[in-house]
Amino acid sequence: MSLISPLALLAAAIVGPIIVAMYLLKLRREERSVSSTFLWQKMVRDVEANAPWQKLRRSLLLLLQLLLMLLLVLALARPFFQTQGISGRNLIIILDHSASMGASDESPLRLEAAKAKALQLIDQLPDGGRATIIAAGGSMHVPAAATSDRRELRRAIDAIQLGNGGGSDLAQPLTLASALAAREEDSEVAIISDGNVGVPSDIRVPARVSYFPIGRATENVAVSAISLLPNQNSQTLFVQVTNYGLSAAARRLDIYLDGAIFNAYNLNLAPDPTGGQSIQAEIPPQVRVVEARLDGTDALAADDRAFAVSTLGDALNVRLISPGNRFLETGLALLPGVSVTKAISGTSTFTETISQIPVTIIDGLPPAILPPGNLLLVGPIRSSDYFSVTGEIEFPSLRPISGDEPILHNVSLSEVSVLKAARITLGSWARVVVDSDGAPLLAVGERDGRRIAVLAFDLHNSDLPLQVAFPLLLSNLISYLAPGNGAEASQLLPSQPLALPVDASITEVRVTRPDGTVASSRDGGVQIRDGQAIFIDTDTLGVYMLEALRDGEILATHRYAVNLFAPKESAITAQRDLSVPQISGAQSTITRTRDGRQEFWRWLALVALIVLVIEWLVYQRNGLVYLRQRWRG
Numbered sequence: 001m002s003l004i005s006p007l008a009l010l011a012a013a014i015v016g017p018i019i020v021a022m023y024l025l026k027l028r029r030e031e032r033s034v035s036s037t038f039l040w041q042k043m044v045r046d047v048e049a050n051a052p053w054q055k056l057r058r059s060l061l062l063l064l065q066l067l068l069m070l071l072l073v074l075a076l077a078r079p080f081f082q083t084q085g086i087s088g089r090n091l092i093i094i095l096d097h098s099a100s101m102g103a104s105d106e107s108p109l110r111l112e113a114a115k116a117k118a119l120q121l122i123d124q125l126p127d128g129g130r131a132t133i134i135a136a137g138g139s140m141h142v143p144a145a146a147t148s149d150r151r152e153l154r155r156a157i158d159a160i161q162l163g164n165g166g167g168s169d170l171a172q173p174l175t176l177a178s179a180l181a182a183r184e185e186d187s188e189v190a191i192i193s194d195g196n197v198g199v200p201s202d203i204r205v206p207a208r209v210s211y212f213p214i215g216r217a218t219e220n221v222a223v224s225a226i227s228l229l230p231n232q233n234s235q236t237l238f239v240q241v242t243n244y245g246l247s248a249a250a251r252r253l254d255i256y257l258d259g260a261i262f263n264a265y266n267l268n269l270a271p272d273p274t275g276g277q278s279i280q281a282e283i284p285p286q287v288r289v290v291e292a293r294l295d296g297t298d299a300l301a302a303d304d305r306a307f308a309v310s311t312l313g314d315a316l317n318v319r320l321i322s323p324g325n326r327f328l329e330t331g332l333a334l335l336p337g338v339s340v341t342k343a344i345s346g347t348s349t350f351t352e353t354i355s356q357i358p359v360t361i362i363d364g365l366p367p368a369i370l371p372p373g374n375l376l377l378v379g380p381i382r383s384s385d386y387f388s389v390t391g392e393i394e395f396p397s398l399r400p401i402s403g404d405e406p407i408l409h410n411v412s413l414s415e416v417s418v419l420k421a422a423r424i425t426l427g428s429w430a431r432v433v434v435d436s437d438g439a440p441l442l443a444v445g446e447r448d449g450r451r452i453a454v455l456a457f458d459l460h461n462s463d464l465p466l467q468v469a470f471p472l473l474l475s476n477l478i479s480y481l482a483p484g485n486g487a488e489a490s491q492l493l494p495s496q497p498l499a500l501p502v503d504a505s506i507t508e509v510r511v512t513r514p515d516g517t518v519a520s521s522r523d524g525g526v527q528i529r530d531g532q533a534i535f536i537d538t539d540t541l542g543v544y545m546l547e548a549l550r551d552g553e554i555l556a557t558h559r560y561a562v563n564l565f566a567p568k569e570s571a572i573t574a575q576r577d578l579s580v581p582q583i584s585g586a587q588s589t590i591t592r593t594r595d596g597r598q599e600f601w602r603w604l605a606l607v608a609l610i611v612l613v614i615e616w617l618v619y620q621r622n623g624l625v626y627l628r629q630r631w632r633g
Helices: 006-024 037-049 060-076 109-122 152-158 173-182 326-333 469-481 601-619 621-632
Strands: 079-083 090-096 128-136 140-148 188-194 208-213 221-230 236-243 249-257 260-268 279-282 289-294 307-308 318-320 336-341 359-363 373-380 385-394 419-424 428-434 442-447 451-457 498-499 508-512 518-520 525-527 532-535 542-550 553-562 596-599
Touching: 060 601, 090 109, 090 173, 109 128, 109 152, 109 188, 109 326, 128 152, 128 173, 140 152, 173 188, 221 249, 221 289, 221 307, 236 260, 236 289, 249 279, 260 279, 307 542, 307 553, 318 326, 326 336, 326 359, 326 469, 373 469, 419 442, 451 469, 498 542, 532 542, 601 621
Parallel strands: 090 128, 090 188, 188 208, 318 336, 318 359, 359 373, 373 451
Antiparallel strands: 079 596, 128 140, 221 236, 236 279, 249 260, 249 289, 289 307, 385 419, 428 442, 442 451, 498 532, 508 518, 508 542, 525 532, 542 553
16 A cells, blocks of 8 residues: 555544543543542642643543554555556546447446446546547447546446447557647556457557456357248358357357248367358248357357348349340349349330339430439440540550459459440549449449449440459449348348438338337437438347338338458457557556555545534533433333
């Protein structure tokens, strides 16, 4: 134990003797009744009582007052214990509340243990110290900013809830913490997490960073993938189970079809976070929802279940306006769940709504009046409302702009040759995907509430249709233009927005959550804008059902499955250290055992208050006895 203000102990050397001296100088006359004058000799003690100094007698009041004085003086000296914690006056707490913090190896969960550690750090703040709480994991938010109000800080910490979506990237929280620490001296950053987080290497925190690891368990098995692919007369179910622990595990996988048990598989899983064991089964065509559930329990329950919804019969209607293009017709026919409606070039009247035909592919000459919905323009030969055609490019080279472009996922254009392409000029709405020496060859973007993709060359003027890249590129483009359709679109990650194209005739859109609660466009739970119904509250795992209504009549129903599928969250082994670059040159965030100060003067003050009450009761004991007798009388 140490003292912050040891000079306060001098008060005990001054006040203590004064209290004792007052008892030594106190006159102690007592009235006594005697039966004989023989006892008068005893009364000479009155003379001694009038003497300036007396022998110190036993007194409970004296002991209580000395104890009270010692407690108050010790409290003023502010004693503390050295403990694991913080020592800065400006504390920035980054508290991880991602899915892995839902592991039950800490009682009751890792998140609750992290909250308890955060409250302990708040208690270690010196008088006048301030703290900021940053909730990391998923969408970052700041429930309390630069406040010294400990009640507000406690409320902010208690209000943090577990989040399943968004992962555990610390780039934003550390950037914000660095900005806050740079503005005030004596700052310190505390990271409370299990360490399964992403730490940026290009940041330098201008303060000391301490890491407080949470979690002890290492073993976890998860359903890491599930898909339900439609066939002509059946559906194919694929499920993958992965062992993210350090030891082999034996688990049973139960498959439920629309809530009824279908089959069970005994799995022997070797520790392999990059692979796993798979099962494949044929499912009847009428099944709408499949659940894969691991029997038994482990530390993390969120990844023990996964769902898949059927898209059989939910065909995506695509309009093809073309003078005749076998390449496009064949490529679209290869895409599962896509139904093609053909129209002849020059057609200018379109009666179908966006809900009926959400995507239109225009091959060659675009019509004077563009159809409703999202558009894919292939080999345009004249300008439109969205771009200008200013000439031709001969033998353009294809250069993808970015290697992380979703449109080019699994697509290789290195072997593709193009004879000639239109030279197009795009507006600010477009994002170039594939460029060339003179002009963009493939661009996508959004304008006027619709998604648009432009492929600048005619397929007949290239060998792209002969490459494996063609059906993959066409599939990626259709997925971009119809984000709420298809088997891939029916699988969402937590907190990923749910979107469905709707037309103006739809009067209400409802979403039923996995727990049975309903959100509607009428109460603001579902937003309708730019021809799309958007629902963003998808953090809960399970199956969501979206219904589009017109005057109370359900016109369309779509189901979406939200699963965890996050390897970094399922690998629950807590990291003992984090490498966070700091301006001081330090990299490690391991906290020492004597970093923080745990003051306890408040407890001493509380005990002093109790002693003061006892001393008053002892001093007034005669009066209290008198009052008690009067009360009884």
